[in-house]
Amino acid sequence: MSRRRWVGGQDREILRLAVPAFVALVSEPLMLLADSAIIGHLGTPQLAALGVAGTVLQTIVGICVFLAYGTTSAVARRIGAGDHRGALAQGIDGLWLALLLGVVLALAGVVFAPQAINAFNPSPDVAEYAVTYLRISCFGIPSMLILLAATGVLRGLQDTKTPMVVAISANLLNIVLNLLLVYGLHLDIAGSALGTALVQTAAGVALVVVVVRGARRDGAKLTPDLPGILASAQMGVPLIVRTLTLRAAIILLTFVATSLGTTSVAAHQVAFTFWNFLALALDAIAIAAQALTGRALGAGDVAGTRSITRRMMWWGLWSGAVCGLALWGLRAVYVPWFTADPDVRRTLAAVLLVAAIWQPLNGVVFVLDGVLIGAGDGRYLAIAGVAALLLYIPLALSVLWLDGGIVALWWAFGGFMLVRLLTLVTRERGDAWLVTGATR
Template sequence: MSRNRWVGNQDREILRLAVPAFVALVSEPLMLLADSAIVGHLGTPQLAALGIAGTVLQTLVGLCIFLAYGTTSAVARRIGAGDHRGALAQGIDGLWLALLLGVVLAVAGVVFAPQAIGVFNPSPDVAEHALTYLRISYIGIPSMVLLLAATGVLRGLQDTKTPMVVAISANLANIVLNLLLVYGLNLGIAGSALGTVIAQTGAGVALVVVVVRGARRDGAKLKPDLPGILASAQMGLPLVVRTLTLRAAILLLTYVVTGLGTTSLAAHQVAFTLWNFLTLALDAIAIAAQALTGRALGAGDVASTRSITRRMMWWGLWSGVVCGLMLWGLHSVYVPWFTTDPEVRHTLSAIIVVAAIWQPLNGVVFVLDGVLIGAGDGRYLAIAGVIALVLYVPLALSVLWFDGSVVALWWAFNGFMLLRLITLVTRERRDAWLVTGATR
């Protein structure tokens, strides 16, 4: 096979997985936007309450993302090794772990919901609405984490289209249910929470049914297997640490910018929202990297693993270039959408320059992160994350110590991304992560 044809096949594989993954990822913030638009018409206290409750829920579910990432890697390895039944058995173990974890989190969430809301020190009326929304939402936590695990199984099976279809369907159902329950039945913010729970539960059940049908078809076990569940939990622990380092870096960014004044905080909020949206495109390539890397290593094909890793690094780089150019090139169009304050506009434009410059390197970071997750190299990712965070803390705090600007803070935050890039590239250029076989 010629090199051009080989590269073309790789590109088609990447696109086949990345495009549906991107659509599914984009659907998540769109669901939040729909909820905000519907609840926003109930009043300011309700909208503020949704912001607090949403932050608590996103943080909780974000820490469970290992259920998707770890399962993708493990299932993809077995697919590469030709063990389809073992892949689905591995996926079923992940589903049982998700169910157990979801029940524990739901119970703990209901009990400690007042304390979680109290951290934000809201006014009494906002706290009451937030508590109502949060306690109803916790009912859907088991379905939410099951959705993550089932999505990971299907990605490992090289299927990102099914999660995409389910995500789109859930979003449409969420909008209809929210309008019906909030306004049609006059349930207020409780109706919004209930509508979202129903939509997410339906999505979780739909994907679990797909996985269970596949397991039955291949004769994979469906009953709980304690050693398998414990193995899934042990595999996911390093990814939890990795995720915690990312969340800590973002929380520190928010903490520092809060001390820089209202104008800086307003500009930062818009810039970070835009940055976060662009990461979805880069994260879609990382998801493809997880699935393809796991499959190649499971097949024992180190050469293909190296080749497709380098190809995906180019995809990450050029995707970052495109995102950066769009971020900067269109800023005069979208900045006025967010604010009429000239100071905020000026500060936001300056932040966007920094964010745009770093997008290409961020693209490589996301891809390599996905590659090493796909390789099951979670322990290294956890250690590298801690190292990057420890070095980033003084960078971020120095902005406060030396009375710096929010633009300087964004340079510091991208310093964190640079530290991640260095640790990831260092790992990629060595062979320790290239462990082949059906299991790592």
């Protein structure tokens, strides 16, 4: 086979996994956007309450993203090794772990909802609505985590289309159900929380049915397996640490931005909204990287792993460049949607230029992050994440101490991503992460 045909085959496989993954990833913020639009017409206190409660809920679920990432890696390895039954058994263990963890977190959320909301120091009317929304939403946490784990199983099986179809269907159902409960039955913000929880449950059940059907077909055991569940939990610990370092860096970015004045924080909010959206686009390639890397290493194909990794790095670089050009080139189109304040627009333009410059680097970072997750190299990712965060903290705080301004802060955040790039490229150049076989 010629090199051109070989590379073309790689590109088609990357696109086959990445495009549906992107659509599924985008569905989550779109669902939150729909909830915001529906609740926003109820009143300002309700909309503010959604912001506070949604932050708590997204933090809980975000920390548990290892249920998707870790499961993708483990299942893909076994698929590469030709062990379909073992792959589905690994996936079932992940589902049981998600259920157990979800029940614990849901109970904790219901009990400690007032304390979690009051930590944001909202006004009494906002706090009341937020506690109501959070407590009802907590009943959907087990379903949300099961949805993560089931999505991870299907990605490991090289199937990103099924999660995409379920995500699109869930978004449409969420709009209909929320309108019915909020305005038809006049349940106010509680109706939105209930509707979203029910939709998440339906989506989780739909994916579980697909996974269970495959497990039965391959003869995998469906009952809980304690050693397998504990192994899945242990595998997830480094990924939790890695996720926490990313969230800590973003929280610090927002904290410093908030301290720089109203104009700066307004510009930051808009810029970060678009940065986060572009991160989802680039993360879709990382998801493809997780699935393809795990499968190749499971098959013992080190050369193939190297080849697909280098190809995906180019995909990350060029995709990041396209995202950066779009972010900067289309600013005159989308900035007026968010603000008419000339000072905010000027500040935002400077921030967007910095954000656009860093996008190609971000693309490579996300891809290599996905490659190492797919390789099961979570421990290194955790260590590298902590190192990057420790270097970033004084860099970000120095902007505050020296009154460097919001543009300097975004350069500092780019420094955090640069440190991550250096640690990831260093690892990729070596051989320690190239562990082959059905299990790491």
